[in-house]
Amino acid sequence: MKHILVTGGAGFIGSNFIHYMIQHHPEYRITNLDKLTYAGNLENLRDIEAHPTYTFVQGDICDAALVEKLMQPADAVVHFAAETHVDRSIMDAGSFITTDVYGTFVLLEAARKYPIERFIQISTDEVYGTAMSPEGVSRPSLETDALMPLSPYAASKSGADRLAFSYWATHKLPVIITRCSNNYGPYQYPEKLIPLFVTNALDNIPMPVYGDGQNTRDWIYVEEHCAAVDLLLHSSGYDGEIFNIGANREYSVLQISDLILDILGKPKSLIRFVQDRPGHVPRHAVDTAKLRRCFNWSASVDFHAMLEKTVQWYREHETWWRRIKEQDAGYKQYYQQQYQGNV
Ligand SMILES: NC(=O)c1ccc[n+]([C@@H]2O[C@H](COP(=O)([O-])OP(=O)(O)OC[C@H]3O[C@@H](n4cnc5c(N)ncnc54)[C@H](O)[C@@H]3O)[C@@H](O)[C@H]2O)c1
Structure with a gap:
């Protein structure tokens, strides 16, 4: 190949x-x-x-x-x-x-x-x-x-x-x-949860959490x-x-929000609950036994360490995400509409 x-x-x-x-x-x-x-x-x-x-x-x-x-x-x-x-x-x-x-x-x-x-x-x-x-x-x-x-x-x-x-x-x-x-990780468009929350928190802008924030994902x-x-x-x-x-590490949106705020030393008051997403899936998680069985492979890095590394990347690449957030013409309009002005 x-x-x-x-x-x-x-x-x-x-x-x-x-x-x-x-x-x-x-x-x-x-x-x-x-x-x-x-x-x-x-x-x-x-x-x-x-x-x-x-x-x-x-x-x-x-x-x-x-x-x-x-x-x-x-x-x-x-x-x-x-x-x-x-x-x-x-x-x-x-x-x-x-x-x-x-x-x-x-x-x-x-x-x-x-x-x-x-x-x-x-x-x-x-x-x-x-x-x-x-x-x-x-x-x-x-x-x-x-x-x-x-x-x-x-x-x-x-x-x-x-x-x-x-x-x-x-x-x-x-x-x-x-x-x-x-x-x-690095280079994720700041409309997705982790980079959106990190970059909002860096700017002291509320983090829009859908519903009660209890929906869990495997990260x-x-x-x-x-x-x-x-x-x-x-x-x-x-x-x-x-x-x-998958990594077999499930965290709710609220837990992720708390962790990001702790890493950045920002107040919990930045969490802003907004109307839930229609059709919001309460739990996504995958069983990875097949990958382990066939290839003896499983994810091994520490979630907290990698989240800190990711937050640090966005801290160090402010030009990268600020250009997207400020210059992508549709971005602000999209978020105003999506979160009822809560960002
Ligand atoms: N992000 C996740 O957490 C996740 C999880 C599981 C699977 N996936 C899958 O992984 C893949 C990549 O996801 P991502 O988060 O990097 O997406 P992304 O939105 O960051 O990137 C998508 C890329 O596809 C390009 N693209 C879109 N339409 C195209 C077209 N018609 N022709 C050529 N290029 C086109 C875009 O320009 C962009 O570079 C997707 O298939 C997604 O479904 C993502």
Whole structure:
């Protein structure tokens, strides 16, 4: 495997993954296909943009001619590109269906024409909906659980997830589907919970907590997600399989808010409860026993240490997030609307 086509590599996880790959596989060629939507940011890749094995192509995964051209020399695909923000999907789902479902179809169609050795479909734990057994008992989701997406984002990712599986079942494209829990770390667009709360707190602006803040998520440091994807990318014998990826560390939104305020030494009065998100999932958590059993891999870094490291990164990269918050024309309007003026 020498040449990896990465989609959505200018976003949060994609840019961390490209950094990871250049560090761990410096001999690989990486082509990054990214449309540069509001969430794509070439600043995330500034330090490696001139790296001899790295190429950036600005383009849309829905552009079949471009995708086919880039697929031809590739040995493997890691498909991150997506519209990803649940709240935005509630307000306007059209682009989610186009990119997440149709865009994935375009990639799969091109991939099946070439001898692609591995196609990693980056799905999400959101596809399960609330983590529970078929009997309704709360427990981490298993790869065999039914898909019960509760938001248009989760539904569009479910469509892509099953479409990818069908290209394995029908065309024997060597697909692996990953369903990862909530990521945190550097370069995350400050509309997502942790960077939103950290950057608001740094500016002494309220942190908008939906409902009672008791909704829990399993939080994984982004580099650990990248390490698991790298492992699966190089695996053999798991075609058509699904792997949950998570850290088995569940925290409620309120606990995360408290931890961030403690790290920053800011008052709890910055927590502002706002109207709950429609269709808000009370618990997302994944059972990662399969990944452990097949690869003896599990996430190992300390959550508190990594959260502190992440907070420190946003402290040290104020220009990065302030430019987004101040210069992205839609950002302020979006947040005023989303949190009823509470930010
Ligand atoms: N962030 C999480 O916690 C999390 C957890 C599990 C799975 N995922 C999945 O991981 C992937 C990456 O998530 P993220 O948080 O880095 O997202 P992100 O929103 O930060 O980045 C998405 C990237 O995709 C690009 N993109 C969007 N539409 C495109 C199109 N039509 N053509 C080409 N590029 C396009 C954007 O420009 C951006 O660079 C997504 O598939 C997401 O569903 C995310």
